[in-house]
Every structure is written in C-alpha cells, then in structure tokens.
Amino acid sequence: MQQRSEQFLDSADTALQDKDAAQRRDLMALFAPAMRDAAVENFTAYEATRKHVKRIRRHSLDNLAHYLAQFEHQAVANGNRVHFARNADELNSITLDICQQHSAHHIAKGKSMVTEETGLSGFLQRAGLQVVETDLGEYIIQQAGETPSHIVGPALHKSRDEIRALFLDKHPLGERQLDETTALVDEARKVLRPQFLQADVGIIGANALIAENGYSMLVTNEGNGDLCANLPRVLIVCTTIDRVLPRAEDATAMLRLLVRSATGQAQTCYTSFYSGPRRAQDLDGPLETHFVLLDNQRSDILDSGFAEMLDCIRCGACLNHCPIYTGVGGHAYGWVYPGPMGSVLTPLLTSLEHSNALPNACTACGRCAEVCPADIPLPDLLRDLRARENSERLNAPRWRLGISLQSWLAGKPRLYHALTGACIALLYRMGRKRGSFRRLPFAGGWTSQRDFPAPQGKTFMQQYKEALREH
Amino acid sequence: MSTSARTDIFARLRRVTSATQAENVEQERASLGSAPPPELPADELCEAFLVNVLKNCGSAACASNRGNAVRAVAEHLYRHHRQHRLVAGNDPRLAAMPWRDAGVLPRFGALESGELVALSFARVGIAELGGVVTYTGRHNPAVNNFLPERHIVLLDVADLVADTEEAWARIHRASDKQGRPRGINIIAGPSSTADIEGQLVYGAHGPRHWHVILLGDVPEGALDRARAATGSAEPD
Numbered sequence: 224m225q226q227r228s229e230q231f232l233d234s235a236d237t238a239l240q241d242k243d244a245a246q247r248r249d250l251m252a253l254f255a256p257a258m259r260d261a262a263v264e265n266f267t268a269y270e271a272t273r274k275h276v277k278r279i280r281r282h283s284l285d286n287l288a289h290y291l292a293q294f295e296h297q298a299v300a301n302g303n304r305v306h307f308a309r310n311a312d313e314l315n316s317i318t319l320d321i322c323q324q325h326s327a328h329h330i331a332k333g334k335s336m337v338t339e340e341t342g343l344s345g346f347l348q349r350a351g352l353q354v355v356e357t358d359l360g361e362y363i364i365q366q367a368g369e370t371p372s373h374i375v376g377p378a379l380h381k382s383r384d385e386i387r388a389l390f391l392d393k394h395p396l397g398e399r400q401l402d403e404t405t406a407l408v409d410e411a412r413k414v415l416r417p418q419f420l421q422a423d424v425g426i427i428g429a430n431a432l433i434a435e436n437g438y439s440m441l442v443t444n445e446g447n448g449d450l451c452a453n454l455p456r457v458l459i460v461c462t463t464i465d466r467v468l469p470r471a472e473d474a475t476a477m478l479r480l481l482v483r484s485a486t487g488q489a490q491t492c493y494t495s496f497y498s499g500p501r502r503a504q505d506l507d508g509p510l511e512t513h514f515v516l517l518d519n520q521r522s523d524i525l526d527s528g529f530a531e532m533l534d535c536i537r538c539g540a541c542l543n544h545c546p547i548y549t550g551v552g553g554h555a556y557g558w559v560y561p562g563p564m565g566s567v568l569t570p571l572l573t574s575l576e577h578s579n580a581l582p583n584a585c586t587a588c589g590r591c592a593e594v595c596p597a598d599i600p601l602p603d604l605l606r607d608l609r610a611r612e613n614s615e616r617l618n619a620p621r622w623r624l625g626i627s628l629q630s631w632l633a634g635k636p637r638l639y640h641a642l643t644g645a646c647i648a649l650l651y652r653m654g655r656k657r658g659s660f661r662r663l664p665f666a667g668g669w670t671s672q673r674d675f676p677a678p679q680g681k682t683f684m685q686q687y688k689e690a691l692r693e694h
Numbered sequence: 695m696s697t698s699a700r701t702d703i704f705a706r707l708r709r710v711t712s713a714t715q716a717e718n719v720e721q722e723r724a725s726l727g728s729a730p731p732p733e734l735p736a737d738e739l740c741e742a743f744l745v746n747v748l749k750n751c752g753s754a755a756c757a758s759n760r761g762n763a764v765r766a767v768a769e770h771l772y773r774h775h776r777q778h779r780l781v782a783g784n785d786p787r788l789a790a791m792p793w794r795d796a797g798v799l800p801r802f803g804a805l806e807s808g809e810l811v812a813l814s815f816a817r818v819g820i821a822e823l824g825g826v827v828t829y830t831g832r833h834n835p836a837v838n839n840f841l842p843e844r845h846i847v848l849l850d851v852a853d854l855v856a857d858t859e860e861a862w863a864r865i866h867r868a869s870d871k872q873g874r875p876r877g878i879n880i881i882a883g884p885s886s887t888a889d890i891e892g893q894l895v896y897g898a899h900g901p902r903h904w905h906v907i908l909l910g911d912v913p914e915g916a917l918d919r920a921r922a923a924t925g926s927a928e929p930d
Contacts, residue, residue: 247891254892271730278726286719288707301874307700359898360889376889383891408887408895415899436874446840446885446900453836453877464703469723471865475858476729490750490823492883493840493900498874504832506784506804508876518703526710 224342224370227557228569228578235551235584244380244552251379252549258487259540259594265489272479277598279473280534284525290434290467291516297437298514301499305514307464311341314517318343318426318459319350321513325457327352327423333441333448334358335428336374336537337517338461339559340572343426355418357447359411366393372553374560375485375539380552383407415447425451425509429462430481430536431474432514438496439514440474442481446493458509460497463517465525465533471496477536480596484538520572529604532567534597541591541601547584556581563591563601570608579617582608625665640684647678654678728859732822735923739821739854740912744920746824750883751896752904753929754920756912760791763848763909768796770846770905771811773929780811780846783834787815788848804835805842812838816849818864819908822857825882826906827865829875839879845901847881851910 227234239245263269283290295305308314314337322330330352332344344354344365356365360378364371367389371377378386387401390410401407427448429439439460441448452458468474475494482488501508524533542548542562553561558578560568566581575582582605591601612618613626632639654660654677662670669675681689714722734742735749740756747754755770757763771778782788782800793800805812814834816826826847830836839845855861865878885900896902908917921928 251892267733268730272732275726275729279723282723282726285712286714286722287711288704289711289714289716289719291707292704307703309699309702313699357899358889359887363889376892378889379892381890383893386890404890404893405895407890408898412897412899419899436869438874438878444883444886444888445898447898449836449840449879450899453830453840464707470862472728472859472862475862478858479729479732486888489746490825490880490882492750492881492886494825494880494882496878498876498878500876502831502876505830505876506832506835507837508830516703518699518706522703522706522710525707 224339224345224559226569226573226577228573228581230557231555231580231584234555234557238551238555243382245550247380247382248549248552252543255487255543256594259484259543262483262487262489266479266483269480269483272476273596273598276473276477276480276596277534279468279476280597283468283473284465284530284533287464287467287525290469291464293434294432294437294467297434298432298499299437301437303437303499303512303514305516308515308517308519310519311517314338314341314461314515314519315343315346317515318461319347319352321457321459322347322352322424323350325423325511327457329418329422330354330424330426331419331422331451331455332356332361333425333427333443333451334361334377335426335461336371336559337428337463338426339371340519341461341517343461355415355422357415357418357451358443359408359445359447362411362415363389366390370554371559372561373539373542374537374562374564380554419447419450419454422451422455424457424459425453425455426459426461427451429460429466431477432462432467432516433469433471433474433496434467435470436498438471438498440478441495441497442478442491442493443495444486444488444492449493449495452495452497453508456510458497458500458512459515460513461515461517463519463521465521481536481538484536484540484594484596524571527571528607529567529571531599532564532571532604534599535564535568536597537564538596540594540596544590544594546586546588546590556584563605564599567601567604567608575608575612575615576617579608579612582606582612640682643682644685647682648680650678651680731857731859734821734856736919738913738916739856740851740908741916741920742856743819743821743824743854744908744917745923746821746882747906748824748920748924748926750824750904751886752824752883752906754906754908754917756908756917758911760909761795763907764791764793764796764798766907767813767846767848768798770907771798774844774903775810779809780813781805781809781838781842782813783832783838785815785833788813805837810843811846812842812844813846813848814838816847817853817868818861819849819854819906820856820858820861820880821854823880823882825880827861828879828881830877830879831875836877836879839881840885840900842901843897844903844905845881845884846905846907848907848909851908851912854908
C-alpha cells in the first residue's frame, strides 16, 4: 500500500468537508465507546486481567527468541512448514512461491492487517492470481478499490447506500432492491460461498501464536477465516513474530480483553486454534499448511524505547476513543494503521521522515491510554516520537526555535516565572475590557479558528505562592 | 531466502532479548500464574452457561438423557425446517444415539451442498463464554461447523467447565492421550457481521442459527431462569 502519511493535514481537511461521512464518524464515536465501556463495566476482572496480560506480554517479548523457537519446533512437529520473512517483500515472495508451487489460481483471503502492511493481495494479483477478500468489510473495500479505514471494521466509512450501489454495480445478479442491510449481507454470502469452495489456497492472519503447542489463534465473528483455513487444499498463515505467547491459556486471557475492547462483545462467535494439515481419515482440511512469520522492524522496535508498542493486540479501542481519528477518519493517516496506535506504529514501521505529521495528530487527551487493554502509554510514545522529530530536525525551523527557547527558559525557573508573570499581567490589562483576543502575535494557529481568552491577572504559580503565604 | 531470514531474525532477537536459560524462562512464566477467574452470571454452572449462550444469540434446550436429546433434536428440526434430516460427523457418541426413536434421519459425514442442518457433539462447554468447544477432524468435519444454515450442538453436562483455563486443562489432558486435534473451535453464537454501518446481522457466511442442547443432569428450572435473566422468549 502506497504511503500518503505526509499528506495528513490535507487529507484531514478533505475528510472534514464530507459532511455525511463526518456525521457517520460522529455516530460511531458515540456507539463504539459506549459498547466497549458497557462490556468492560460488566467484566469485573478487567483491571486484574489487563495487568496479568501485560506481565505475560512483557515476559513473552523479553524472551521472544526462546518462545519463537519453541513455537517453530512445535509447529513443525504438527506438520507445518515455517518460513521467516525479514520484510514485506520477503513475505510476499514466499507466499507467491507457495501458491505457484501448487499451481494455484484462486486465493481466498481472511482479514489480516499484516498482509495489508505488506500489500500481499496486490502483489499476488499482479502475479496473475485471483485474490478475493472474504471478510465482508474487506470484500467491500476490495470491490470499491479502497483501503481499510479501521483495523477492526475496514469498511465502516462507507454508507449502506454506497455499499448497495457498489453491489448493484459489481454483482451481475439482475434487478433487485437491496434496501436492507440483511439483503446486502445475504448477497455477499451468496457471492462469496463459491469463492471459498473453488479456492486453491486460503490465506489468514493470526491473533496469537502459541509456543507450547504450535497452534495459531484466529478470532472472527463471520467465520470466513475458518472457511479459508479449512476448505482450500493449502493454508498459509501470515503473521508477525511478536504474536507469540507462551501458553494457550495466555491467548484466551488476552481474548477476554480483545473482544470487549474491539466490539463490546463478551465473546466472538468463532475462536479457532489451528495446528496443521489434515490427518488420515479427515474428511476436509488443508493438505499442506504454512506459517510465514514477518519481522519487518519488530526486532528493532523491541530494542528501542518503543518496545511497549509490540504489546498492541489490534483491538481498535484507541481509534474509537480518539478525537482526531473520529474527526478525520482512518484514510487521512495515509497508511495501514490509523489512530493513536497507527501514529506510533507507522513512523516505526516506515520512516518518521515520511510520517512525522502523525505523532503531532494528538491532543494529548489521554483517552487512548485509558482504554488501551494492553496498557500502552500511547500519549508518551507519541511525545517521544515528537521529541525524535525535533532532534532529527524533521519539523519546521520556527517550531524548533520555539521549542529551544521554551527548553532554555524552562531551565531557568526564576526568569521563567518573571517573564510569564509579566506577559500574563500585560495580556490581562490589554484584554480585560473585551475578555478575549481576536488576534495575538505567535498564536495565529489558535486565533484563526477561535478567540483567545484573556488571562485573569496572575499566573498559577503566583496564585499558588499567595495561597501558601495566606495559610 | 527463508533460511537466511530465519538466521538473521533469530540472531537479532538473541542480541536484543534476554539470554535466560530455557528452564528459567519456563519457571518465570510459571511464576506469573493464570489470569484471575472471570465472574459468572449465576452461581450454578449450567445456568451460567445457558445465560451466556442466550446472550450470544444462541438458542438452548435441556435433555435429561439420550432419548430426550434425540427428541429435542427432532422437535427443533421439525419446528424450523419441517423435516428430520441432518448431517453429523463420524463421532461414535453421535452414532450411538437412538435416532430412530424420534424419527431423525442423520447422514454421517461432511455437509454437502443443499444440506441445511449439521449436528456436532461438543468436547467441552465453557460457562464463562457461553461457548462450546469442538475438534475438527475425522469425528467432526470443519464444514459441519461453518457451512450449514443451522448448527445444533450437543453438550454433556459432565463436560461443562467454568472458564477457559479449565477448558485448556481438559483439552491438554485429552491431547496427551489422543494427540493434538487438528483444529480446536470455540463456537459462541451464529455467524455474524456488523461491517455495514455497525448493524449486527446473522448468517454472514456460516450458520444463521446456533442451538445448544445440554444433555444430562441440569438443575430444574435452570433454562427458565436463564431465559428470565436474558429476557429470552421460550421457542414457539
């Protein structure tokens, strides 16, 4: 997928112009957090589970070489072939090689953000394979030639009417109404069923890999991933090396957080654990199964100050609660992962130089960290990326000058308090009549959108010291 | 390409992660223990399980013995499809059921085109999730779980556990004796999607309906209490 994160501000502007889409985002920003909050409230062990899973994730990542080797050993013993890919190109090539070895033409694909990251579908299609996304949301955006706007609900940016028009255009099924959502889902079911049945290769992702027994865990509501995993003669599981957990019970402990945080359900319809190819006397199942395990900067992240980002379980709660994401939508972020988690991951997986607008797309409100089931300090990581942006001189020179001045001044508290006290007193005198300023030097970004309230005479520190003296 | 990628990735990981000995890593993991047990919606296990099945938009029935279970299957089939045919995997527990007593006509094998109903016998039921665990393999083809219009699952009360930790303990004990199953599926509701404007619709790809029959000593009134707790109506 071509990265357009540099255009974040322009893309955000464009997104805000589309009033209907903005209204749908507003609605989702009400519903999704409410559903998550209700599910978490009903789960009394939420905080304790969050702490437990955090400890398990830290332990797994601290010992990743051990657990990855254990997973590989067990997966091979289960009859799988395990491949490693350093980067996106390698994952794509390995997957294409497997497909070509089996003279595959039809590929049924389950939802996988990792394969979005590597651009696998487009790569296979350019090599002449027919790839069908089978998750309903992914299918809709594939038909529309778009990219996911959300890591859990990839087509939530599209209205029902848009999807209706898309299906009427893309499915040659004669005259029909398709007025109801159920009719649209039924039509997708009808169109996709033969795709599962004729697929030569199924490609799915994994929510976790289990070191103790070599299974992968797949969590879905539709069951499409399970059809991809069981009907075609070859199964390829594409995921990243950091998904390994020591035990099966660790994966289901994580599941308790994932499901509630993602959709507000207590449990998804299907949680499946796959070990390998079909056995003698099995009536179905793949004849050959592969794991393709991608690094793509994860080992670098593990060795950086951003290692906690690898704890992310891809629930999307931070997106649903972020005022920036819900304001401008996922496409504005210009790559695979949007919202707060994407604003940290994108610079780490691609380059800060081409995505430095993203860590700045943050109001520091802290809601993302509050609701993150993996307890990732997202605002801190975004701040650290902004600090790196500054030290690598990627931001505008006048910003750097301002930050340098602020930093110099903050190191001299007496001077700082004297200067801020004088400024506040001056602004108070200038603005007390009107109560606010329409324009102010160095604050054009603020006053272009709204008035700046006039200070009320004294700084916080002045008032604090006075209060101390009085008591 | 793959071999050197493997070497590179492991070399890098060994540089940046701990060099703890394998046995110490396992000890460290053991010291972290298990997740805290989740709260169940009822003190009694069957009732808690049934509450969660109904919350997951499944339907449920109870049968005190195998004869009643067969009758419950027959009634459910006739009520919804006006027929007595279904497909069941080659599970010896299903083969041993007295199907003729209720006139049910099972075909043992994998679901084929045009067949609407599949029946599975669960290995474990998990009250915490309101879900059943099936193994895919020769006793239960995967298509029987994921392709029918209606999926009926029998669960023996003796196989009902409180949470996933207990379920794994059972699955691991069985795997130690019989080998690892090819697939372990936790099923907790009919196939669903909310990908269009967030509206929940059942029957995305797989079963539109999911029905659980709890077989054995279910405390009297457990299903009624579960229905009352979830506001679920009794079937017509």
